[in-house]
Amino acid sequence: MKYEAVIGLEVHVQLRTASKMFTRVAAGYGEPENTLVDPVVLALPGALPVLNKEALDKIIKAGLILGCDIAPVCKWDRKNYFYPDSPKNYQISQYDQPICLGGAVEIELPGPSRNVMGEHKKIALTRIHLEEDVGKLNHGAVESLVDYNRAGTPLMEIVSEPDLRSADEAFAFLTSLRIALVQGGISDCDMEKGQMRCDANISIRPVGETKLGTKVELKNLNSISFVRDGIAHEIRRQIAVVEAGGVIVQETRDYDGQTGASQSLRSKEMAHDYRYFPDPDLMPVKVDEAWKARIKATVPEHHFDRQRRYLDQFGLPYTQTSVLVPDTAYSAYFEETVALGAKPQAAANLICNNLLGELAAAQLELSASKVRPAHIASLVKLTESGVISSSIAKEVFAAMFQSGEMPDVIVEKQGLKQSSDTGELEKWVADAITADPKAVAQFKSGNEKALNALKGAVMKASKGKANPQLVDQIVRKQLGA
Numbered sequence: 331m332k333y334e335a336v337i338g339l340e341v342h343v344q345l346r347t348a349s350k351m352f353t354r355v356a357a358g359y360g361e362p363e364n365t366l367v368d369p370v371v372l373a374l375p376g377a378l379p380v381l382n383k384e385a386l387d388k389i390i391k392a393g394l395i396l397g398c399d400i401a402p403v404c405k406w407d408r409k410n411y412f413y414p415d416s417p418k419n420y421q422i423s424q425y426d427q428p429i430c431l432g433g434a435v436e437i438e439l440p441g442p443s444r445n446v447m448g449e450h451k452k453i454a455l456t457r458i459h460l461e462e463d464v465g466k467l468n469h470g471a472v473e474s475l476v477d478y479n480r481a482g483t484p485l486m487e488i489v490s491e492p493d494l495r496s497a498d499e500a501f502a503f504l505t506s507l508r509i510a511l512v513q514g515g516i517s518d519c520d521m522e523k524g525q526m527r528c529d530a531n532i533s534i535r536p537v538g539e540t541k542l543g544t545k546v547e548l549k550n551l552n553s554i555s556f557v558r559d560g561i562a563h564e565i566r567r568q569i570a571v572v573e574a575g576g577v578i579v580q581e582t583r584d585y586d587g588q589t590g591a592s593q594s595l596r597s598k599e600m601a602h603d604y605r606y607f608p609d610p611d612l613m614p615v616k617v618d619e620a621w622k623a624r625i626k627a628t629v630p631e632h633h634f635d636r637q638r639r640y641l642d643q644f645g646l647p648y649t650q651t652s653v654l655v656p657d658t659a660y661s662a663y664f665e666e667t668v669a670l671g672a673k674p675q676a677a678a679n680l681i682c683n684n685l686l687g688e689l690a691a692a693q694l695e696l697s698a699s700k701v702r703p704a705h706i707a708s709l710v711k712l713t714e715s716g717v718i719s720s721s722i723a724k725e726v727f728a729a730m731f732q733s734g735e736m737p738d739v740i741v742e743k744q745g746l747k748q749s750s751d752t753g754e755l756e757k758w759v760a761d762a763i764t765a766d767p768k769a770v771a772q773f774k775s776g777n778e779k780a781l782n783a784l785k786g787a788v789m790k791a792s793k794g795k796a797n798p799q800l801v802d803q804i805v806r807k808q809l810g811a
């Protein structure tokens with residue numbers, strides 16, 4: 331029998347705010363244990379929560395980026411449970427009225443090759459709600475210690491519909507979601523720091539069946555690749571169980587990305603009873619049209635819209651768009667270069683091939699580059715207008731990468747201007763023709779390519795400074811072609 335996989339993701343993303351969600355103490359990562367705490371975080375008697383408006387702004391922005399409907403009222407509920415990671419014994423969350431409803435994540439599936447855009451799909455979202463993150467347990471050999479630095483950090487939970495059909499689609503979903511949220515300034519989404527965490531719900535069913543199968547929830551997937559690998563592994567496991575005559579039990583499993591194996595954490599036959607009820611310490615907040623409009627004005631261009639613009643408006647090859655678009659700094663740099671009048675394709679070539687290559691080799695970030703958009707724009711203009719040849723442009727690039735000098739200054743100082751002095755060129759061409767009778771004979775018998783040997787010799791004699799178009803003309807003229 332052929333099976334189809336059905337996958338829904340629950341993604342927790344920490345919002346990037348200066349302070350925690352219901353108090354003034356700073357939100358942060360990597361600080362000494364239990365230093366980012368105060369009476370509210372520790373739930374000391376009498377402490378009362380006060381909403382951080384920035385957290386609400388950020389989740390509304392996330393909802394607008396993803397095309398959700400924003401609820402007119404933001405209401406808070408208590409989710410009650412006992413666990414040492416939550417000193418209050420409840421978590422402030424949203425139960426029946428999430429702030430964002432619906433929406434979708436546009437994904438791109440792998441194309442037939444790396445140079446070709448793949449199929450795009452929209453994966454529907456169920457809801458996004460806001461809650462507070464919990465503390466962290468550090469398990470030692472004989473004891474477990476709790477660190478409340480993370481507790482109370484604003485956290486959104488994005489729940490997808492069970493619309494994903496493969497591990498690759500889940501990978502594409504998280505990749506696209508992460509780019510959208512990072513570019514929107516919502517979160518840094520660093521999975522290593524726990525800023526983005528994903529649980530995957532997986533079931534299988536015979537192809538053609540429309541009812542959902544029993545789902546298994548995979549936890550502790552701490553990189554996007556582990557999510558993909560864990561899902562692929564779980565789909566294979568479920569098919570093997572069913573084919574061996576077994577049944578899938580609803581459970582939570584832990585996937586170990588290092589070993590590629592999973593084990594059952596707990597079976598989930600009984601739903602948790604969290605005894606949700608509205609939090610009496612927090613007033614509902616009205617989100618009016620003006621508030622939404624103010625945030626809407628800060629929503630950036632969607633990364634796939636930008637990619638389509640680069641393809642259609644600038645005519646860039648797909649590979650270059652997929653380098654420039656996912657990184658806001660790269661796209662901003664590229665667009666600034668184009669705004670300075672550089673031809674988009676030539677600018678993209680210099681940025682993607684030369685600049686990013688040199689930066690990677692020097693282990694530098696783009697922000698540390700001495701080469702700024704003005705340098706690239708000027709170099710493109712010098713090349714396009716024929717002042718320097720493209721081989722000299724490479725030399726100029728290397729020099730300006732080191733010194734940060736403007737290309738025209740380097741060209742002037744080093745005497746790199748392209749030679750369009752026809753007298754000089756005529757002589758080099760004549761020399762090349764005398765020196766290579768074989769190439770001349772080949773060309774005369776119809777081999778166009780033989781011309782390259784002659785042109786190459788002229789370029790060499792000119793130390794790369796000869797104007798290639800002129801060289802071509804003069805060679806043909808002297809050969810009587």
Ligand SMILES: Nc1ncnc2c1ncn2[C@@H]1O[C@H](COP(=O)(O)OP(=O)(O)OP(=O)(O)O)[C@@H](O)[C@H]1O
Nearest residue numbers: 336337338339340490491492531532533542543545
């Ligand atoms: N049969 C199924 N197969 C695969 N995915 C499913 C199936 N049923 C539901 N899902 C997905 O599982 C997720 C359910 O998340 P939701 O937060 O609603 O409930 P939960 O996992 O039971 O609760 P909790 O937040 O406590 O983990 C959604 O992403 C949904 O699309």
Ligand SMILES: [Mg+2]
Nearest residue numbers: 340487489529
């Ligand atoms: Mg959930």
Ligand SMILES: [Mg+2]
Nearest residue numbers: 340529531547
């Ligand atoms: Mg769940």
